[in-house]
Structures are given as structure tokens and as C-alpha cells.
């Protein structure tokens with residue numbers, strides 16, 4: 001291990017030495033060879049009961065890169081596929097981006113152009129909620145994720161993210177407001193407040209990231225992108241820039257004192273992890289730890305478990321290539337001071353939203369991450385054992401999937417992308433004794 005890598009390794013555990021990591025991280029570029037992996041742990045191939053003998057992915061890869069670790073890509077699919085019944089329970093959404101269940105079983109949905117809509121339990125789409133700020137809905141931008149305050153039942157607070165028009169371009173912004181309903185399926189936002197702005201702003205229409213994950217400790221994670229262009233992507237490695245990061249903030253937008261770069265004058269104190277490209281899928285695991293799936297370049301979508309202060313590699317190390325076919329940077333899949341992805345997809349799946357499956361309707365998916373695929377046109381079910389992927393199952397849905405949620409009934413709900421967006425409900429085929437009827 002190089003000196004820099006070993007110092008970075010030692011430094012990652014304490015906030016006190018985080019500034020040291022910061023200084024050295026800049027030096028730990030692709031020129032540093034040989035690569036070290038700070039992922040640690042055992043590297044024997046993980047296996048699972050019920051794993052089959054062939055991968056879920058059947059298409060040829062787009063790159064010639066080889067994985068560093070066993071089961072880091074093309075993990076076996078389960079020996080038995082999960083039979084699924086799919087029903088359309090909501091129709092007529094205009095480019096929906098995210099959904100959440102309200103405590104009473106209704107849904108709250110964002111539409112990219114800037115609408116928040118309530119959806120009744122019978123699937124009726126409401127007229128919309130007034131008071132949403134102006135969004136920049138060009139390209140990948142718009143009104144994006146939504147999350148409920150953990151105390152929503154009493155405080156009625158929602159958090160939402162959007163690409164905000166700014167003086168010099170746009171950027172991802174996180175706001176909160178109180179949802180006040182009108183009893184007719186609509187309502188308005190009150191006490192609107194921007195709590196966090198990703199900076200710098202940039203004139204572009206790509207890679208806004210935007211998933212919001214409320215954590216068990218009352219803090220929020222917000223994922224963002226690096227704005228895609230070659231001119232900006234390098235800022236994913238720059239701790240003074242807000243591009244290409246996962247942030248951790250409190251519900252007023254302040255950096256918690258136990259963040260890895262808190263108190264540093266060279267890094268943004270809201271940063272949790274860095275070196276990300278465009279994270280649009282994020283969820284907590286059963287231990288309350290954050291996991292993300294991120295859009296990579298061609299052949300380089302990744303599953304990561306972001307840990308405080310660590311560097312997830314983009315654009316220095318990646319398993320993907322440019323869509324033109326060119327290599328990215330030095331064309332390396334490992335670099336000193338960067339963390340290997342837990343898993344990667346080549347070809348890409350286009351990870352959108354994700355949820356931890358905790359219901360009882362699908363025992364085969366217990367504790368799996370269900371990841372929406374914009375490119376794979378379905379859901380990708382990833383089973384883990386000890387932070388390693390053991391199986392990957394594909395659930396084809398013939399639609400670009402924008403978000404995935406698990407209902408209190410144990411059914412899986414997937415929101416489809418584009419005009420005429422729908423919400424699909426997945427139940428076990430032939431076995432939906434509970435929750436099989438729409439109510």
C-alpha cells in the first residue's frame with residue numbers, strides 16, 4: 001500500500017484527521033499506482049442459498065474491464081424466478097419522478113414540470129398542491145424527489161428537491177414546506193423554506209441527482225450529480241465543490257458536527273462522501289446505513305455504500321467508458337484512495353429510485369434492495385450478504401421505471417417514466433391472498 005493510501009485509510013475513521021484526508025485525497029489520483037483498495041474484508045466469492053448458476057444479465061458487456069472482486073458484477077440470478085402479477089393502479093401522471101405513501105395509504109407524487117399531486121386510495125389523481133417554486137424542467141431537471149418528515153403525521157412537513165433556476169444556470173435545491181390539504185384532493189404548501197443549495201450553479205440540464213433519504217437519527221441525506229459535462233465532472237473529486245457528492249444535513253440544512261469534514265475550511269462541511277457521478281437511487285438498509293445506486297457512464301452503473309469521508313472514485317476510476325467508446329481519464333478501474341463499487345452493471349440498468357424490501361408478500365425479496373431501472377425497463381432485486389451481492393434478479397416491467405416504493409401491504413409499487421406515467425402494483429402471481437384487491 002502506498003503511503004498516501006495508508007494515511008487515507010487511517011484518516012477515514014476520525015473526523016479530527018479528516019482534513020488530512022482532504023489534503024491527500026487530491027494527490028491520490030490515477031497517477032498513483034498500483035491501486036489500493038480500501039474496501040477490505042474477505043474476497044472469497046459470496047454464495048447464497050437459492051442462487052442459480054447463471055447471471056441475471058444476459059447481454060454482452062460494453063467494456064472489456066474485469067471486476068476486481070468476486071460477484072462484483074453479473075452475480076447469479078436466483079435459481080427460481082419470483083412470479084409477479086402486475087396491475088396498473090394509477091394512470092395519467094405527467095412525467096412523474098418520485099412517490100411516497102402518506103401514513104393513511106394515499107400517495108404523494110412529484111411531476112417533473114413542477115407539480116406535487118396527491119393520489120387517493122382508489123387511484124384518483126388530485127388537481128395538485130399550490131405553492132411549488134419555479135423549477136428548471138429542461139432535460140433531466142425539474143421537480144424531483146419528495147420525502148416525508150419522520151414526524152409527518154403531526155408536523156405535515158415534506159421535503160422536496162428540484163433543479164432551481166439560478167442567476168448563473170441552475171442547481172439542485174432541497175426545500176421543506178408544510179402540506180395543508182383542502183379536503184378536495186388538493187391543497188397548498190405553507191412555510192416554504194429552502195434548506196440547502198448545491199453549489200456552484202451551472203448552465204446545463206443533466207445530472208441533478210436529487211434523492212432525499214431521511215435517516216433514523218433525524219438527519220437527511222441528499223444525493224447530487226456532477227452536471228455531466230467534462231468541464232464539471234472533475235469537481236466530484238473537489239471537496240470545495242458541491243458537485244458529485246452525497247450530503248448529510250439536518251432538517252434546517254446545517255452540517256451536523258459529526259460529519260466527516262465538519263470544521264474544515266477546505267471542504268464543504270455538508271459532504272458525507274464524494275467522487276459520485278449522478279446518484280438517483282438511495283435507501284437505508286436494515287441497519288440504517290445508506291446505500292446508493294448511481295448512474296455511471298456506459299457499462300459503469302454502480303452500487304455503493306457511502307461511508308463518511310470516502311472517495312467513490314468518479315471520474316478517476318470507473319468500470320465504464322464514454323458513450324462514444326473512448327476511455328474515461330486514464331481508463332482505470334482502480335485508483336489509490338478510492339473505494340471500489342460493491343457492485344456494478346455493464347450494460348447499465350439506469351438506476352432511478354430504490355427501496356429496501358421489508359414486506360411479507362414476497363419472502364424471496366426479504367431485505368433485498370429493489371432498484372428501478374430506466375434502461376433495464378423493470379426492477380432489479382439485489383440480495384446482499386455481509387455487504388456483498390449474492391444474487392441479482394430482474395423483474396421486467398416493459399417500462400422505464402422512475403421510482404420504487406414498498407406499501408404497508410407488502411406490495412411493490414413502481415412509478416413509470418414519461419408522459420402518461422403510471423404506478424404499477426406488484427403482487428405475487430397466483431398467491432396474493434392479502435392485498436390482491438384494489439381498495
Ligand SMILES: [Ca+2]
Nearest residue numbers: 312313314341
Ligand atoms: Ca465509483
